[in-house]
Amino acid sequence: MKTSHLALAAALSLAAGPALAQGECAFTTDMEIKHLSAAFPAWVAVTDAMKECAPNLVVELDQEFRQKQPTAFAAEPSLYHIGGVANGTLTPLLNDGTIRPLDAYVEQYGQDLSPNQLIRIDGRIMAIAMMVNTQHLMYRTDIFEELGLEVPTTYAEVLEAAEAIRAAGVVEYPIGATMASGWDLAQDFVNMYAGFGGEFFDESGMTLIDSEAGVKALETMKALTEYMDPEFLVSNSTYVQQQFQQGKIAMANLWATRASAMDDAAESQVVGKVGMAPAPLAEAGARPATTIWWDGIVIAANVPDEEAEAAFRLAMEGLSPRTVAEHNDDAVWLVPGYEPGPMATGAIETAMMGPVAYPSSVEMGLLHTAIGNNIADFLTGQESAEQSLADAKDAYTAAAREAGVLQ
Amino acid sequence: MRPRTFFAFVGPSLVLMILFIAIPLVSVFLQSFWQTQTVFERVEIENCTPGFPAPNCTTQTVTRPLLDESGRTVTETIYVGLDAYRAVVQPEAVAAAFAAGEDFWSRLSNIDFWKALRFTLTFTLITLPLVVGLGLAIALAVNAALRSLRGPIIFVSLLPFIVTPVIGALSIRWLFIGDGILTNALEAMTGTQIFMFAQGWTIEILMLTYRVWHVAPFAFVVFYAGLQTVNQDTLESAVIDGASRFERLRYVVIPHLMPLIVFVSLIHLMDAYRVFEEVIGFSSQAHRISLQFLTYDFLMPDDSGNRSISRASASSMLTMIGIVILLVPLLMRTWRDYKPRG
Known part of the structure; x- marks a missing residue:
């Protein structure tokens, strides 16, 4: 089972060729991680960056994600590991208790995050913001x-x-x-x-x-x-x-x-x-x-711990300064390294x-x-x-x- | 037919009907009398969100669902009787509108259910004769056309029926919205500015026209098939008796087609009363909503994940009752026709 997975991953990375620049990833995994979020350009940039580090990542970008996210996350096990949310769509997940606190992960793997990205609810970090809108x-x-x-x-x-x-x-x-x-x-x-x-x-x-x-x-x-x-x-x-x-x-x-x-x-x-x-x-x-709105990621509660940890580390790859450097003008990023372009001045002011x-x-x-x-x-x-x-x-x-x- | 053979044929269909129609219907019926609520608690918590330059932390009292030990939301289901129906129909507001007298209609149409009912009924009853009439007209025209032309004409007339309803509505919308090409053409012809989506009645006309255009081919196909079985001897004797073209239509063709007309009307009433695609396609909800849309609106979760299941159930039960009332006259007619005559 494990070997066939590895073989598949190897075959995939061979097929995809040089596009998989795994060398730049601080973390790679061949677990099957699933992601659901909206489909605007910032999400495309983030998920593309995540894909480079995880050949088996399944990405679903859907502007109507809010209709299916609460139910999908309530399933046992959750149908997705990583969810893209905004401050509005965080509420149902939070209320149903279907997302997990991220404090331990942030402490261990979140050295690149700025304090502004940590969405704290009742003292616990429940989401990592990536941009404001x-x-x-x-x-x-x-x-x-x-x-x-x-x-x-x-x-x-x-x-x-x-x-x-x-x-x-x-x-x-x-x-x-x-x-x-x-x-x-x-x-x-x-x-x-x-x-x-x-x-x-x-x-x-x-x-x-x-x-x-x-x-x-x-x-x-x-x-x-x-x-x-x-x-x-x-x-x-x-x-x-x-x-x-x-x-x-x-x-x-x-x-x-x-x-x-x-x-x-x-x-x-x-x-x-x-x-x-x-x-x-x-x-x-x-x-x-x-x-003011923010967009960011949450990690499902109803998934095995090791998968959740991998999902979080993968998300960190997606939200890395590297992604922002390559896609600076796609959003008003909260990620360190962002340099506001002329189109972002209105939002920042x-x-x-x-x-x-x-x-x-x-x-x-x-x-x-x-x-x-x-x-x-x-x-x-x-x-x-x-x-x-x-x-x-x-x-x-x-x-x-x-x-x-x-x- | 022996009963065993009969049930062998009908059985699978019966099972599916029970599984996919009867059981959901019973469940919706029950849900319209019961209400499942999440148990909420009000707590004071501190939240931090991105701010400039530092994160923005505020303490606020929020309503949040109570979670049990295993982390699931606690819910309770209570019997509410007709409360959901009352919340949809709003009898007190209707009574108040009656008491107000003169602006009764504007007050009534301020209540979503009555506004939706008004539109649904107008939509159903206006499109019905148009669909039957247009379908019959096309069928007669095709029947009178040259044999070699019939194939292509039938093909072209059937095209609207093949288009997926929502897609069709969306394409018509794009022809008319803003500076759509048809709006531009109309403006060039009339020399005035036209805004099809700025007021309710123009959208309503578009919706009606679209439905007639879309469904008339169905009526046409059924009537055209019926026309092939009109007794030619009767027609010929009518000609010999000196009956005009209209009289032949009135006294020979239409009576022959009557069961089909009833059939098409039945199907159309059922379909048109459930009008929904047009509301979505023409995004008319600011001006016109239908009963089916009302149910959908109750059922769609908002950003915080709330859905009004009880009111959605009540409104869909009311829609079903409405369809039954509309169908009764036609069903009674069919019943009389098929009753064994003594």
Whole structure:
């Protein structure tokens, strides 16, 4: 059994030839380790680096990973060893107790990690972060220069700039936004609400979104939609990215992971014309209207200890400074050795301004869904801001009662 | 047929029906009355996340599931009676809408279930006559066409039916979304800006049109087969009696096709009431949702892994009841037709 595995590994490495540069790996294994995560470029870079050190690594990159991850990790044994998570998708794994604490591994093998990468929950390290992601302002530098506009720092200034751009008629729509109904729309509200200083829950777990901050957030969103493509309720991140690349919009508060696509000559007609700026403040003196996210890895609890250890050491190979050196501009890395490029400035400046981290929790998952399903009615003009916030609150209450979070 | 032979033929299908339809149905039925909840505890813990320049550690009170000794979440299942149904249908909100009087409809359509029911019913009842009518029209046209042309025409008319529903809906969406080529063409023709995805009614028209386009070939195939068995002698005698083309259709062809029309209507009602692909394909959920989508929405886990199984079960039971109510008139007709006449 063991020999046949080895023979297979040898055959594979021969077949793959020089691509397997195992010489650079501090750790190699021929165990069959399985990995599941999202599919954006940073994950491709990390898993490629891991593959070099483990010929039998099985990599599954899937943008819809969040649907299968909790169940797959709850299986005995877990269907994957390594999971790629974000701060939102960590919660179900943490709650089900299907991921293991990593303190011992970090002590033994984590010498390359920076303290910023250690995600501590209740004192124990439960995940290793590799990058941060946030929504921040991207804008067309050529248009702003031509019209003599300052880069907006608050949403009031965003609206002024949008008016000037519309008056000049240089693009179809001054603003783009990730407002596709459902998750994206709710995220947009969460950003704006957090920017206005809104609190999401009271002590008993009841939501507080039907507040002044909530109404202000919705009204700012509605004011922005006046300058958008009227089909904003179907516009997700990819759609906004394309609007930018095709020169149809002049600014958007967009995910940092999308920044490098603006300079991708194969897709973009605006190479070198998109500037990166911090997320605008909700209003002067308030917080930036955005949330900070991180992406990283977790190790399954329901796998044999030696496999888990190998998986962790392999993940360290993936998250090594070597990977970052080769793929510096694929993400805003937390890994030591990262040198922020021009496309990362917006995200880093945003992070320095101290926006709230996305407050992932059981309640937040329910509230996010409730918001996404209910505030579109306000943006389409069918009901008042207060009414749609009340609807979202009712939807949250019903879901939270059913889940057992609220009594 | 001897009973033994009969059961030998029907047996496998019965077993599969019980396994894959009856048992899940019973389980969904039960789950709509019971609620399985995770037992939560509220604890104060310290979390550290990446911050700039140093990690960001905060102490907060969080809700987290209670784990037992073996590390599994503790759950409890309680009988809740009709609570899940109440949470879906929201009778109090409906009563309040009634009491409000004039803006009854806008208040009612603010409740997801009623909004979904409204769309589902309109969708089903409008597409039904269109599918039957269009299918019949194509069948008659093909039947009247030259024999040598029939093959190619049948092939082309069947194409929409072959397309996978979600893929078909997505391709239509890409033709119309933003500056899609068909939107551009319409704009060039009418000289006005058109946004098909900016308001509900335009999306609804797209969804209806798409469904009719997609299902009409099925009706066509069934009717075309039926047309081949129309008694030619009856038709000829009708011609001799001086019946016009329309009268022949009305008094000879349609009565002959009636069982097939009932059959196509039955199938279409069942399919259309479960409308789902269009909502996903045209991403219409901000404007229009269907009952099946509502169930799906309850069932999909959110980022924190919560799912509303009880409400999903209740909503799918309600969908099934809806289909049965819609089918009753047609089923009664079929029953009468096949009843042994005394």
